[in-house]
Amino acid sequence: xxxxxxxxxxPMHQFxxxxxxxxxxxxAGYDISFTNSxxxxxITLASLWLFMLGGMKRDLVPGRWQAAVEGFTGFVSNMxxxxxxxxxxxxxxxxxSLFMFILFANIWGLTPxxxxxxxxxxxxxxxLTVTGVLAVISFAIVLIVGFxxxxxxxxxxxxxxxxxxxxxxxxxxxxxxSFLVRPFSLGLRxxxxxxxxxxxxxxxxxxxxxxxxxxxxxxxxxxxxSFVLMIGITLLELLVAAIQAYVFALLTSVYLNDAVNLx
Amino acid sequence: MPxxxxxxxxxxxxxxxxxxxxxxxxxGIGKMMVPRVIATVDxxxxxxxxxxxxxxxxxxxxxxxxxxxxxxxxxARAAALAETSAxxxxxxxxxxxxxxxxxxxxxERLAHHDLAVGNAKAQAMLNLQAVAxxxxxxxxxxxxxxxxxxxxxxxxxxxxxxxx
Numbered sequence: 001x002x003x004x005x006x007x008x009x010x011p012m013h014q015f016x017x018x019x020x021x022x023x024x025x026x027x028a029g030y031d032i033s034f035t036n037s038x039x040x041x042x043i044t045l046a047s048l049w050l051f052m053l054g055g056m057k058r059d060l061v062p063g064r065w066q067a068a069v070e071g072f073t074g075f076v077s078n079m080x081x082x083x084x085x086x087x088x089x090x091x092x093x094x095x096x097s098l099f100m101f102i103l104f105a106n107i108w109g110l111t112p113x114x115x116x117x118x119x120x121x122x123x124x125x126x127x128l129t130v131t132g133v134l135a136v137i138s139f140a141i142v143l144i145v146g147f148x149x150x151x152x153x154x155x156x157x158x159x160x161x162x163x164x165x166x167x168x169x170x171x172x173x174x175x176x177x178s179f180l181v182r183p184f185s186l187g188l189r190x191x192x193x194x195x196x197x198x199x200x201x202x203x204x205x206x207x208x209x210x211x212x213x214x215x216x217x218x219x220x221x222x223x224x225x226s227f228v229l230m231i232g233i234t235l236l237e238l239l240v241a242a243i244q245a246y247v248f249a250l251l252t253s254v255y256l257n258d259a260v261n262l263x
Numbered sequence: 264m265p266x267x268x269x270x271x272x273x274x275x276x277x278x279x280x281x282x283x284x285x286x287x288x289x290x291g292i293g294k295m296m297v298p299r300v301i302a303t304v305d306x307x308x309x310x311x312x313x314x315x316x317x318x319x320x321x322x323x324x325x326x327x328x329x330x331x332x333x334x335x336x337x338x339a340r341a342a343a344l345a346e347t348s349a350x351x352x353x354x355x356x357x358x359x360x361x362x363x364x365x366x367x368x369x370x371e372r373l374a375h376h377d378l379a380v381g382n383a384k385a386q387a388m389l390n391l392q393a394v395a396x397x398x399x400x401x402x403x404x405x406x407x408x409x410x411x412x413x414x415x416x417x418x419x420x421x422x423x424x425x426x427x
Contacts, residue, residue: 015265017273030275037273038280045284052296058303060310073300092301093293101288128266129277134285195266 009209011202015126015195037130040122044104051104072100076249083253087260091253094141098134099249105130106194106241110234125244126194128187135187138252142182146259157262186251193244197237204230395420 019033026032055069062070076096080088102125109123124130146154158175159168204226211222396417403411 012264017265017269017277019276030279031272032276032279034280035273035276037277038284041280041284045288048288049292052292052300055300056296058299060307062307069300070304073297074304077301093297094289096297097285097289097293100292101285124281126266127277129270129274130281133278133281137285191266195264 009202009206011199011206014120014122014198014202017127036120036122037124037127040105040108040124041130044101044108044124047108048100048104072096079250080253080256083250084257084260088253088256091141091256095249095252095256098138098252099245102134102190102248103242103245106245107238109194109198110237110241123194123198125190126198128191131187131191132183134190134248135183138186138248138255139183142252142255142259145256146262149260150262154259154262157258182251182255186248190244190248193240197233197240201230201233201237204233392417392420392424 017035017037019035020039021034024031024033052069054065055073057063057066059066073092073096076099077089077092080091080095084091105123105125109121109126111121113119113121146157150156155172158172158179160171160175163171207226208223208230211218211226214222396413396419399416399420400411400413403409403416
């Protein structure tokens with residue numbers, strides 16, 4: 001990275017999408033090359049599958065791994081039942097997939113695989129296209145469930161109970177706007193949180209490298225504090241990785257609650 | 264920012280591969296593995312609840328058995344108490360009648376002896392009067408030289424006895 005741009009270290013380079021194997025696959029006018037981003041999606045899927053495989057022993061008395069897997073499924077299942085009620089059990093497969101995919105992708109993005117020569121960690125959840133698609137899927141499920149269950153009565157969601165007659169048109173527009181903003185806020189929140197954290201880490205890493213290049217004095221003055229700060233921020237980012245996955249899944253379940261129970 | 268500057272060039276690949284991987288994830292893991300894990304947890308919880316219910320049932324049964332045992336013990340104790348008190352009452356009655364009959368026999372024997380003593384006393388009294396008559400006859404003969412019949416002497420003794 002440093003070699004490519006000379007003395008300048010580009011903190012945005014980590015987000016660059018490049019086709020692997022050096023070629024583009026164009027199908028029906030669309031470029032669906034297997035990129036580094038796609039590779040990390042596959043890695044996320046494979047690691048999650050391996051993790052789940054450890055929980056399939058179905059022992060009466062669970063081992064540590066099985067207990068961990070059951071802990072995650074129980075966590076998602078509890079979140080849905082506490083937000084939606086017994087009807088929430090239906091959405092466990094989707095919300096579990098969503099939560100675990102985002103969680104594993106976030107954590108993979110923080111793993112130090114860069115120490116292996118030729119490898120670069122890539123955070124798929126720092127891409128608007130990925131978080132946007134996930135948000136649109138969640139929003140589409142909310143719409144399908146809402147209109148499927150309540151028909152046009154679903155629009156009653158935009159008129160809260162006890163609204164004065166005179167205020168109904170205004171409130172309806174405001175509520176509709178806030179409803180329509182949901183997929184954007186859902187997708188942008190995760191994208192921004194991941195991007196900001198990774199830029200911050202990369203900027204601090206650039207400080208460490210540049211300080212060391214300037215000599216021992218600058219190294220002590222700049223690199224050492226930056227490195228200490230990086231350790232702290234890495235821990236914070238691990239927390240953010242889990243929290244953002246949780247927030248995405250939690251908001252999805254809250255929106256599903258609106259669709260199932262209409263407030 | 265590559266996320267935005269590259270969006271036109273990469274959106275198709277990103278969306279395609281995300282749908283592929285997330286689809287496999289949803290149908291392979293979410294739809295197939297997760298329900299089995301949840302079923303395992305539910306089965307375990309069901310078994311725990313069942314075992315607890317069975318234990319509760321067993322505890323109730325044990326309580327019932329204990330109560331029945333206690334009732335039977337109480338019954339047996341009461342029966343034993345009644346039997347002992349009856350035996351005691353019977354014993355007391357038997358002893359009383361035995362004492363009574365012994366008393367009666369003793370009283371009878373005492374009466375016989377009293378009678379015998381009275382007879383002996385009367386006999387002795389008669390003998391004494393005969394001796395006294397003899398003595399009185401001799402005394403009269405020695406003092407006055409008169410000879411009185413034994414009958415007169417006896418009569419005199421009787422009269423003097425009667426006057427004291």
